[in-house]
Amino acid sequence: MYNFKYQVASSAEDATSKINASDEGKLLAGGMTLLPTMKQRLAMPSDLIDLSGASLTGITASEKTVSIGAMTTHDTVANSKEVSTAIPALAKLAGGIGDPAVRNRGTIGGSIANNDPAADYPAAVLGLGATVITNRRSISGDDFFKGMFETALEEDEVIVKVDFPTPLTASYVKFPNPASRYAIVGVFVAKTISGVRVAVTGAGACVFRATEMEAALTKDFSPAALNDSSISEDGLNADIHASAEYRAHLVGVMARRAVAACE
Amino acid sequence: MPSVSMTINGKQVAGEVEERTLLVDFIREDQRLTGTHVGCDTSQCGACVIHVNGEAVKACTMLAVQANNSEITTIEGLANGDDLHPMQEAFRDNHGLQCGFCTPGMIMSAVALAKRNSAPSEAEVRHYLEGNLCRCTGYHNIVKSVMAGARAMT
């Protein structure tokens, strides 16, 4: 790992000014993605601005919304009474990320800012139609994820929290990579007051909505309704773990299981 | 260089480190506590698991500066003098190790699990140990050890 300057931010605003005062500074959350990347020398920031002192943790739930601070760990979300009551699928998703030590450090803000094509949280943000609140603006889930490891965030913008609207029912099912637990394919299905949403992670370069499946489920919210809809394998990921054809097949299987698991 | 101070196994320690010094290197190289192992450079093997403020953490994926002012327990901090910790005893009794390389991380993860769940089922143990890899044992006796150790800890 190349050396860098380490600074602790006292707030999201402070983090932004420290980033702007640095050469090529980066925010540090749980470090579960950034530090391994730096160890491989695939990233060499001039400064790391640690968000652990920026008061960005915590979960609040109202009747309509569950709000999760950017620095809240996966383990906290997985074990939160508020989250398990309002959106059980979200608590389950968080509890299935990586392994216990990763969940003890990794954060929701870091996960969505990183936007790994195989990460779990992006599926929940897109699938529930959540809103990402930064220290500058609100970004709707539909506009947040831009491509592989790319988001709508500016270099110096800090995620403060994510607001998840409570769905009528929702479920997330993934086919995990047996080594890392990242999603080879993961599908988040939600029935909300504004319609059915289906978000797919792991299969493509970036999380996406399966609009054909959404239309089929709007007519008939049952696993069988998806029997005739298929996802094209064009542009899907292919690697040593799964071919594009297999991933396309898995999207259908995971989606049907997710619908079946909805109440 | 930044200076850090923390409590390791009940003892207050301090030192100067480079910003990039990993917590596991501070523990092994500076503090000479070599029970915590390093088995990979991809954060996947769990040989380096320690407790930071009571929670299982991969010491290879945390900076020493991030651990400033925290309370740390490593495998060396479990035994009480010559008396092994019940989880260590259970690994010995159940043949839960062969070469022993993964064992410190396994035991630190297992103790963290037992603190949350004093009677974990076999499935719960296997799920909790997903981040700890063993090249030797086939896991069977590790799972047996963890179940016995958790019971013995209550």
Ligand SMILES: Cc1cc2nc3c(=O)[nH]c(=O)nc-3n(C[C@H](O)[C@H](O)[C@H](O)COP(=O)(O)OP(=O)(O)OC[C@H]3O[C@@H](n4cnc5c(N)ncnc54)[C@H](O)[C@@H]3O)c2cc1C
């Ligand atoms: C062994 C292993 C297994 C894993 N398995 C899974 C898995 O199954 N599923 C899964 O989804 N993930 C998995 N992960 C990734 C894990 O969830 C990470 O915690 C997560 O991707 C990044 O979160 P972090 O808090 O560690 O962020 P960091 O690594 O600290 O940061 C990641 C990026 O986000 C930026 N960032 C962080 N916080 C903010 C913020 N508030 N505002 C703006 N930018 C920010 C940083 O600058 C950096 O670029 C795994 C990781 C490991 C090591």
Ligand code: FES
């Ligand atoms: S050394 Fe492999 S996870 Fe830390």
Ligand code: FES
């Ligand atoms: S006992 Fe040898 S690696 Fe686990």
